[in-house]
Amino acid sequence: MSSIRSDVLGPHLNLKRLPHGEGLYLPGYETTGAAGMDLRAAVTADEPMVLSPGRRALVPTGFIFEIPFGFEAQIRPRSGLAFKHGITCLNTPGTIDSDYRGEVKVLLINLGDEDFVIERGMRIAQMVIAPVTQVLVAEVTETSDTARGAGGFGSTGV
Numbered sequence: 356m357s358s359i360r361s362d363v364l365g366p367h368l369n370l371k372r373l374p375h376g377e378g379l380y381l382p383g384y385e386t387t388g389a390a391g392m393d394l395r396a397a398v399t400a401d402e403p404m405v406l407s408p409g410r411r412a413l414v415p416t417g418f419i420f421e422i423p424f425g426f427e428a429q430i431r432p433r434s435g436l437a438f439k440h441g442i443t444c445l446n447t448p449g450t451i452d453s454d455y456r457g458e459v460k461v462l463l464i465n466l467g468d469e470d471f472v473i474e475r476g477m478r479i480a481q482m483v484i485a486p487v488t489q490v491l492v493a494e495v496t497e498t499s500d501t502a503r504g505a506g507g508f509g510s511t512g513v
């Protein structure tokens with residue numbers, strides 16, 4: 356799949372393809388109800404990236420995303436890669452700010468026990484667009500009482 360769909364209701368996402376993203380599929384929803392669009396590795400075709408066990412790498416996607424104001428993009432691991440190879444996103448969920456105009460990159464880490472070869476066009480992670488709220492910050496001397504109070508970290512039991 357990964358073609359442009361016109362039946363998705365939601366805000367518009369502009370993408371700018373970078374020279375090293377030439378020829379890659381556009382990120383897209385793989386199924387009708389997918390939450391995330393898969394991101395592909397824009398590594399060089401004749402020089403795949405090898406991620407040894409315990410190592411991490413920033414993998415280019417080949418695109419700049421213009422996330423609409425009021426939204427963010429979250430970069431999340433693909434469960435298949437995590438289950439089969441121990442490949443995950445180190446900073447999950449990675450946060451893409453709506454005002455970021457650099458290339459989106461995916462910070463992968465190999466928690467498996469074998470080398471993992473990242474080839475050009477491989478779907479390495481997924482990106483979820485989510486609404487965010489910015490709040491007005493105000494310093495106060497007292498906060499409201501609640502039943503929970505300061506209880507946390509297992510205070511309600513198992």
Ligand SMILES: O=c1ccn([C@H]2C[C@H](O)[C@@H](COP(=O)(O)OP(=O)(O)OP(=O)(O)O)O2)c(=O)[nH]1
Nearest residue numbers: 430446449450451452453455458459460461462
């Ligand atoms: O997985 C990621 C995470 C971040 N970014 C880009 C987009 C994001 O808007 C920017 C900053 O990310 P973040 O705020 O998480 O990093 P920081 O360490 O706080 O850097 P900065 O000081 O630039 O905000 O880096 C990515 O491309 N991929």
Ligand SMILES: [Mg+2]
Nearest residue numbers: 450451452455
């Ligand atoms: Mg930051």
